[in-house]
Amino acid sequence: MSGKSVRSPLFYVGDKYKLTPQLNSLFPNNINIFHDVFAGGGSASLNAKANSFSLNDVDKNVISIHEFLIENSPKLDELILHFYELIDMYGLSHSELNLNNIIVDLKKDYPKTYFSKYNKNQYLQMRDDYNGNKDRIDLLYLLIIYGFNHMIRYNKLGNFNLPVGNVDWNKNVTKALKDYSDWVLRNNEINISNLDFESYISIQNPTEDDFFYFDPPYLITSSDYNKIWSVDNERRLYKLLDKLSDEGVSWGLSNMVYHKDRTNEILTEWSDKYHVFAITSNYISRFDNSIKNSKEIYVTNKIEE
Numbered sequence: 068m069s070g071k072s073v074r075s076p077l078f079y080v081g082d083k084y085k086l087t088p089q090l091n092s093l094f095p096n097n098i099n100i101f102h103d104v105f106a107g108g109g110s111a112s113l114n115a116k117a118n119s120f121s122l123n124d125v126d127k128n129v130i131s132i133h134e135f136l137i138e139n140s141p142k143l144d145e146l147i148l149h150f151y152e153l154i155d156m157y158g159l160s161h162s163e164l165n166l167n168n169i170i171v172d173l174k175k176d177y178p179k180t181y182f183s184k185y186n187k188n189q190y191l192q193m194r195d196d197y198n199g200n201k202d203r204i205d206l207l208y209l210l211i212i213y214g215f216n217h218m219i220r221y222n223k224l225g226n227f228n229l230p231v232g233n234v235d236w237n238k239n240v241t242k243a244l245k246d247y248s249d250w251v252l253r254n255n256e257i258n259i260s261n262l263d264f265e266s267y268i269s270i271q272n273p274t275e276d277d278f279f280y281f282d283p284p285y286l287i288t289s290s291d292y293n294k295i296w297s298v299d300n301e302r303r304l305y306k307l308l309d310k311l312s313d314e315g316v317s318w319g320l321s322n323m324v325y326h327k328d329r330t331n332e333i334l335t336e337w338s339d340k341y342h343v344f345a346i347t348s349n350y351i352s353r354f355d356n357s358i359k360n361s362k363e364i365y366v367t368n369k370i371e372e
């Protein structure tokens with residue numbers, strides 16, 4: 068797809084937003100269904116070209132937000148107004164509309180944490196309200212927007228426990244919501260599911276034009292969702308990709324070969340038999356010899372003739 072990449076309104080940790088131009092150039096040209104098996108914030112889908120999209124993730128909260136945003140996409144202006152009202156009701160800062168004097172003063176004393184200083188108590192109130200009624204996906208979305216690094220994090224009791232972040236509702240949030248809504252309205256077939264990747268694949272009946280994109284948690288990096296990933300999952304995924312290849316199903320996988328002092332040996336051994344592309348912020352090379360702190364790759368069983 069040409070043009071600028073669009074950002075997912077979930078501002079997801081580990082999202083593929085910056086890498087989508089490179090990834091798109093490596094995806095097949097004519098995709099019927101684009102299966103985003105580890106969808107997260109969905110930025111791969113938002114930027115890919117296909118007849119229809121299917122987003123899956125094992126995290127039910129991520130999926131609830133996609134469902135909520137899809138349902139509200141036809142009436143986006145109302146949704147944005149609703150968020151503005153909630154922001155006002157809780158007394159949160161709203162830098163898209165104004166930067167009030169209190170924040171200007173706070174900025175002098177706390178140059179890096181002024182939003183969090185200002186929003187902390189209001190955010191905690193909103194978090195309590197959401198934990199008291201988890202059907203309030205609108206509140207969950209606002210918690211992500213005002214929360215630390217826009218993460219989604221729950222404690223063992225199932226309560227959202229992310230602290231306030233030094234972020235607020237700015238024009239990028241509104242733009243991302245508009246881009247998401249445009250994507251939904253352009254694509255009348257978007258399927259959403261909340262399954263483990265293997266169960267998801269087991270219920271598909273792919274044709275040769277369907278394409279499966281896999282962006283699992285990276286075994287050797289650390290983010291919150293890495294806690295639910297393991298060597299067993301990594302091996303289970305590669306076994307499944309081999310099986311799909313045997314069945315003639317096209318797929319692509321993003322992953323990381325090394326990061327700081329850790330190397331993913333399982334990945335390097337397994338990926339040998341497929342097409343492997345180095346992914347960098349500026350260029351793609353099949354033989355990337357440069358020494359960097361980390362190396363991200365795209366592996367696929369399908370390249371265009």
Ligand SMILES: C[S@@+](CC[C@H](N)C(=O)[O-])C[C@H]1O[C@@H](n2cnc3c(N)ncnc32)[C@H](O)[C@@H]1O
Binds near residue numbers: 083084104125262
């Ligand atoms: C690297 S993130 C995906 C980021 C996504 N491509 C984006 O652009 O936002 C990995 C995702 O895999 C999901 N995940 C972890 N284990 C899974 C499993 N067993 N089955 C399906 N999804 C899983 C996590 O919840 C997380 O959202």
